[in-house]
Amino acid sequence: MPGVAMRELPQTAPLIDVHAHFYHEGAGRSDWARLNDARVRAGDTIGVTYHVASVLGSYGHTSPTYFPSPADVTRGNDAMAALAASQADRVRWYATVNPNDTRHALAEIERCVALSAVGVKLLASRRADDPLVDPICELAARQRLPVLHHIWQHRTRDWPNQEISDGLDLACLAARHPKVTFILAHLGGGGDWAHTLPAIRETPNVVADLSGSGVDRGMLDQAVEILGARRLLWACDLTMETGLAKLRALDVIGLAEGDVMDVRWRNAARIFATGTFPRCELA
């Protein structure tokens, strides 16, 4: 297209998307395979080395996305495990659980780790600071699993179909479990990111992923200023074009090259177990 630069996309340095999702035939969408293919294709274009992904039960088809039934949790995790096995060179995965079914959640984490899960995904099934989440975090600590927690940036009211948490709620949970690294989901994913940054600043075991459809100018600058580059993780979630935009913005907001590498992949490599991302570590 004349007049608009089509730049060479960055393919040289490793890049880890710590917040991705895949779909399956039980997700209620006939185009589920197209969505999965589109993510992989766009990831290749962007230069994603690893997608760290989860399946959210049936995505509302047979139980609510954020309150998945035990059967849907298991079916979703099975689908995720199968996809990760089929793309072992570039897909890692979180075990998704619903803390309301505590026994099932704990058993599911153990089962999924045996199937190669590298972290735990918590949705909005229970507020983050609820004691019901504690057994899951205790198991995550024993297994050394990072916990990716769905977050609304500054909850000012309840929203339908989810029991939302914000940065303050997650900071409470993280303070109770200092050996667990919590990934605060989608800083750009809705709500007020400016509230989140000071909410988690003093809780060093909370790191933030940059995903979400929001691409507000100033968000990256303030995130670096308040949290530092070593507490930020690049990610896309549902909108990969916003991920690419933020990736390109990282190159023009004045970060040192080492800081950019931290956000692109080194922080993720530090947070997850050694050996999780061999293609990055080789690079």
Place this chain on the structure above:
Amino acid sequence: MIDCAAWIGPYPFREVPHPDPATLVRVLERERLTGAWVGHLPSAWHRDPRPGNAALFAALAPYPTLLPAPMIRPDWPGWEQMLADVVAKGAVAIRAYPQHWGIQPGDSRMNALARACATSARPLLLTVRFEDLRQRSPLDVAGDLSAAHVRALARTGEDVCIVVTGAGRELIEETHWGLTPVERGRVYWDFAWVWGPPEEHFAHLLRTMGAERFVYGTHWPLRLTQNSRANLDLLPADQRDPGITDAGSLSPRFVREMPT
């Protein structure tokens, strides 16, 4: 390629970094855009458009690639003369925010503005939203521009040219397929808020509506300018270089001369 969705000036509900014309010029150069239709951001919340428009023209005067797109509200006394004045001063497009003025779809005053813009050969530039609903201030109660607004304006006359910025797939499709083929040809959309992969809403819209219906907008200084180009770069291989419309071509008689 012209960026049809840029503003200067502060935003009332949060700090935005460096919303000044000199910074915008540097950003456009970095993004290899030839220029931008530029509005005065705080004016969207002002009652009287005149001070904001005056500030806009004064601020842009030293920058030939920044093309003024001032605001005209058709419920304000003397708006016809105001329109004539800004056209004479070099306005390339006319911004309107009916949702901020409480003007409902089909209101005769907005229809009159659309026709007056057509007479002046200026596109009418509408903004669906400035921020995501989920982060909007409780004081920002205007709501999003509706598809009904756009449909009504597209039906006001054959020379009408409407550019809508900040819409998502749902609003675009509701509007587009609710118009006749002739009426659709009067409406252009930017894709700054349209989702790319994996949902691929943008690719879908290009396939179903045609690339010529889309123009390039960034929503600077509110949003990262890199987003629209990222959307283009992530199109499936069969849709690369889709041939979108350059907004600069929509008001050809009035575009200020660009530096070579």
